[in-house]
Amino acid sequence: MIKLNSVVTMHYELKDASGEVLDSSKGQDPLVYLHGAGNIIVGLEEQLLGKTVGDTVDAVVAPEKGYGMPVDALVQTVPKEAFGEEIDKVEVGMRFQAETEQGPVPVVVTGMDDTTVTVDGNHPLAGKELHFHVSIAEIRDATAEEVEHKHVHGPGGHQH
Ligand code: ZN
Numbered sequence: 001m002i003k004l005n006s007v008v009t010m011h012y013e014l015k016d017a018s019g020e021v022l023d024s025s026k027g028q029d030p031l032v033y034l035h036g037a038g039n040i041i042v043g044l045e046e047q048l049l050g051k052t053v054g055d056t057v058d059a060v061v062a063p064e065k066g067y068g069m070p071v072d073a074l075v076q077t078v079p080k081e082a083f084g085e086e087i088d089k090v091e092v093g094m095r096f097q098a099e100t101e102q103g104p105v106p107v108v109v110t111g112m113d114d115t116t117v118t119v120d121g122n123h124p125l126a127g128k129e130l131h132f133h134v135s136i137a138e139i140r141d142a143t144a145e146e147v148e149h150k151h152v153h154g155p156g157g158h159q160h
Pocket of ligand 1: 146149151152153158160
């Protein structure tokens with residue numbers, strides 16, 4: 001049964017409210033996570049507590065317990081000069097790491113005009129209701145080292 005400090009192996013599919021598949025482990029290695037360590041979004045983690053091997057779980061997660069709501073302050077308009085010579089490569093839809101005072105932040109270019117570029121640092125899934133379909137494949141207790149590191153070691157986890 002999944003509890004604090006369980007290492008859980010699961011297959012999953014993530015859809016948005018309209019049924020579009022956003023992410024899936026289908027055809028890939030299953031996801032392995034350490035329960036209670038914030039490895040996966042909190043709204044899904046809460047709904048997996050107490051489940052056992054062989055269970056399938058349909059979990060609907062509100063944005064507040066998913067990737068949060070979009071924040072206007074993360075949308076910024078930057079002068080084209082700030083990009084230097086790289087401006088020739090910039091186009092709407094491009095993703096890159098922006099250097100900020102808080103460190104690098106992934107952003108997407110959402111608009112351009114003659115003099116400025118608009119970039120959005122919100123998570124692409126911010127504001128979205130998440131629909132997970134999960135099947136639990138394996139559960140084991142974490143090692144003391146995994147608990148200390150707050151992540152899983154070995155297959156599907158950190159190799160170090
Ligand atoms: Zn580690």
